[in-house]
């Protein structure tokens with residue numbers, strides 16, 4: 001397990017490959033304490049070349065004129081308001097606090113339907129590179145399954161307890177692949193933020209960042225904002241992949257795994273340069289019932305921390321409750 005430099009969020013870097021027999025325990029410990037973990041991008045990870053190709057596709061897409069992006073906007077499809085391009089001004093991740101929307105653009109895509117198609121219009125940088133995008137989605141899905149299997153192992157439940165409930169061959173899910181672009185701007189004011197404080201909604205999120213484009217911060221247990229490094233070990237080479245726990249997995253485990261608040265700020269220097277990031281928000285199947293996880297570790301945690309009785313709802317209802325509070329378009 002690696003460690004980080006002073007001043008930055010103390011997020012461990014964990015080898016989750018088969019070579020590390022302690023991976024399940026180390027992952028669970030990090031998820032319970034920080035809600036964020038870096039996974040070493042080794043054999044268990046995703047090819048750095050594939051990641052870099054997806055960043056190139058992202059840059060090509062966001063460089064299109066707004067009229068072209070408008071053709072694939074979230075208003076342009078039948079698939080639901082969470083798919084497509086979100087122009088600057090649409091999303092406000094911390095609506096109770098933020099006076100102005102996040103200074104960013106995003107493009108959201110679900111996983112392909114069972115026949116390999118998408119229910120939304122796709123922009124040319126994506127249609128021209130569809131195998132790259134779907135290969136990346138599959139690689140993220142495999143990584144999430146490995147992490148969920150490690151959590152199940154550490155919680156002493158059937159290794160496939162979580163993955164069965166995330167198995168997209170069995171039905172639709174709220175999983176979203178998202179390209180993010182935070183433009184450099186000279187017109188920001190002191191109240192502007194790139195992404196307001198929020199926690200993610202799903203099970204786990206994989207986040208990909210680029211060297212030289214910092215800005216992500218997490219709320220520490222002490223209540224301070226701490227910057228998240230892009231290259232935590234400072235070794236260059238394949239960057240570790242940042243993984244965080246979402247609200248759904250926190251609720252599902254009675255609060256044992258932590259869904260930690262985070263935000264994206266403008267770097268201190270003027271304008272701060274562009275920032276591109278890619279997020280893969282892994283969700284359970286829509287119809288998965290968020291019934292208590294049958295683990296003694298979870299039960300013991302809930303007993304000690306006075307967990308409250310909650311209604312068992314589906315993953316889809318859990319997501320709908322959260323999305324309704326976030327978007328300024330209806």
Ligand SMILES: O=C(O)CCC(=O)C(=O)O
Nearest residue numbers: 180195200216264277279
């Ligand atoms: O761009 C980032 O680094 C974080 C994005 C994020 O937290 C989100 O979209 O939920």
Ligand SMILES: [Fe+2]
Nearest residue numbers: 198199200262
């Ligand atoms: Fe987030």
